Amino acid sequence: MGNQEQQAKEKAAVAMDVIVSLCKRRGFIFPGSEIYDGLAGTYDYGPLGVELKNNVKRAWWKAMVQQRDDMEGVDAAILMNPRTWEASGHVSNFNDPMCDCKLSQKRYRADHLEPVEGLQKWALIETAGEGEEPTQFILPNPILARSKKEAKQFLQRLQEDVETFKNRRLSVSAPSESEEPFTGLRSPDYGGPLTEPRMFNLMLKTHCGPAEDSSTRVYLRPETAQGIFTNFLNVLNTSRRKLPFGIAQMGKSFRNEITPRNFIFRVREFEQMEIEFFCKPEEYCQPGERNDMEWWEYWLEARMNWYLDLGIRKENLKFRQHDDDELAHYAKACSDVNYLFPHGWDELEGIAHRSDFDLKQHQEFSGKDQSYFDPMLEKRYLPFVIEPSAGVDRGTLAFLIDAYREDEVKGQKRAYLSMHPALAPIKAAVLPLLKNRPEIVEKARALCGELKRFCNARYDDTAAIGKLYRRQDEIGTPFCITVDVESLEDGQATIRERDTMEQQRMPLENIPAYIREQLAAADAL
RNA sequence: GCGCGUGUAGCACAAUGGCUAGUGCAUCGGCCUUCCAAGCCGAGGAUACGGGUUCGAUUCCCGUCACGCGCUCCA
Numbered sequence: 001m002g003n004q005e006q007q008a009k010e011k012a013a014v015a016m017d018v019i020v021s022l023c024k025r026r027g028f029i030f031p032g033s034e035i036y037d038g039l040a041g042t043y044d045y046g047p048l049g050v051e052l053k054n055n056v057k058r059a060w061w062k063a064m065v066q067q068r069d070d071m072e073g074v075d076a077a078i079l080m081n082p083r084t085w086e087a088s089g090h091v092s093n094f095n096d097p098m099c100d101c102k103l104s105q106k107r108y109r110a111d112h113l114e115p116v117e118g119l120q121k122w123a124l125i126e127t128a129g130e131g132e133e134p135t136q137f138i139l140p141n142p143i144l145a146r147s148k149k150e151a152k153q154f155l156q157r158l159q160e161d162v163e164t165f166k167n168r169r170l171s172v173s174a175p176s177e178s179e180e181p182f183t184g185l186r187s188p189d190y191g192g193p194l195t196e197p198r199m200f201n202l203m204l205k206t207h208c209g210p211a212e213d214s215s216t217r218v219y220l221r222p223e224t225a226q227g228i229f230t231n232f233l234n235v236l237n238t239s240r241r242k243l244p245f246g247i248a249q250m251g252k253s254f255r256n257e258i259t260p261r262n263f264i265f266r267v268r269e270f271e272q273m274e275i276e277f278f279c280k281p282e283e284y285c286q287p288g289e290r291n292d293m294e295w296w297e298y299w300l301e302a303r304m305n306w307y308l309d310l311g312i313r314k315e316n317l318k319f320r321q322h323d324d325d326e327l328a329h330y331a332k333a334c335s336d337v338n339y340l341f342p343h344g345w346d347e348l349e350g351i352a353h354r355s356d357f358d359l360k361q362h363q364e365f366s367g368k369d370q371s372y373f374d375p376m377l378e379k380r381y382l383p384f385v386i387e388p389s390a391g392v393d394r395g396t397l398a399f400l401i402d403a404y405r406e407d408e409v410k411g412q413k414r415a416y417l418s419m420h421p422a423l424a425p426i427k428a429a430v431l432p433l434l435k436n437r438p439e440i441v442e443k444a445r446a447l448c449g450e451l452k453r454f455c456n457a458r459y460d461d462t463a464a465i466g467k468l469y470r471r472q473d474e475i476g477t478p479f480c481i482t483v484d485v486e487s488l489e490d491g492q493a494t495i496r497e498r499d500t501m502e503q504q505r506m507p508l509e510n511i512p513a514y515i516r517e518q519l520a521a522a523d524a525l
Numbered sequence: 526g527c528g529c530g531u532g533u534a535g536c537a538c539a540a541u542g543g544c545u546a547g548u549g550c551a552u553c554g555g556c557c558u559u560c561c562a563a564g565c566c567g568a569g570g571a572u573a574c575g576g577g578u579u580c581g582a583u584u585c586c587c588g589u590c591a592c593g594c595g596c597u598c599c600a
Binding site: 151223412466 | 526549552553557558559561562563571591592593594596597599600
């Protein structure tokens, strides 16, 4: 075993607490609705967080849409005709019947349990206070009640009459067969009775229009993907595309997660970056054309490389291919890109081969032909779809965690975000060495103004230079430019690099071009 | 949703059934300061929310909310 268990225990080098604290302290991410004690599963992005998150999205859009010649973008409405979700399967499949074992209070999906038939094993449990006649209770599968204390807990949960068991001795006798045969659902752990199944619909509902009844019910989309599928024909007919090509979309999605957890990793309102890449099923491919499985493999690599190119360390990324029994019935394959989060390896993005399931469903539910006319073969068919579906918030969190570093400078701890320049919220900070020298301040402000023409630059003179550097380090600013007394005479200033802390001096008038070159070289403009 | 735990300033932490709830960092103002969290002076800022016990509650109890861990969930 070991291997999987060991992997499960692996954790990122930095604790989540450190990241949460940094995010709050520096204005990246705050708990949602904080002044009203928050709202579970929601977070708000602050001044630096919105820059970072927008940069993540910009980098994705640029690499996946603008720099490719086989991709179009859309921005569909969050609210969609409810039949969309009947077609997609979310109305029926996103509805999980859950029930709890009354003994162990463990939760099960009712539709995953096998009904049990036949005689059940029971045990007699006698309880008695001092000098009283023993009272008998029955308890299923007592073998798994490992102690009298546990048995007592079970009895209390079953009988709901706590007073009955106070200050009583318990004795557990050997199991026997009950008289009555039993058919139905029992908990698989203790064989105990279950609560009535309750439905957990993971879609959030609201309503559209003046009347608030079932006829006006709409859902907040649980994924952006369906807005792509429902626009497949629109895009096809207006973009003169031929297979293979993709449609990309970023936007908010909502899921009523049972347990929001791990900071912004699992939240109820989140943002997705999804691609539906429409390609030819193998049987329709010309010689030399990539077939559907080859496109799936292509996208695995393309998506992994995107994270690597933006600076995530290779050892913190891996694929996790879904087992066959884990796959949805229509899916031909699915792999996740996993990242080593502080809570362990977890999913950043799923890359699924969805066959023609979605278009077929929408074709059936809408009655509108969704097929593609292949001009070479002169026939119509439904394309297959490869779906790389990434979480913006999860990605943003991974970029933060992976960039976080600590080192030591002159015996003092230095915390910094070694973040890709394309993602850094602030690209350059201009710092006057002395703020009580108006000439220096004036030059510094002028330089900052020049930088702002093409990037997010910031002027700061509210502390001594060492502190100003550390501030910028902690929020990942790649370049600091310091204007000093000498600048007044030689017209030069110092550029200091974040990770190495190396400095170089150059003429003030060359600095904007230099910064611009550096950012362009990093593909960060 | 269940179980266990936690909740004190922007962040990290301390203390107490009773006197003005402390400390560090951070923030703001002033003085000073020629390149890596310097110094001095000053300022603002907190017991999550609601109820109960009590002469008195941040402390004890109950509820709510949020967070953490486990279960569950993750189409």
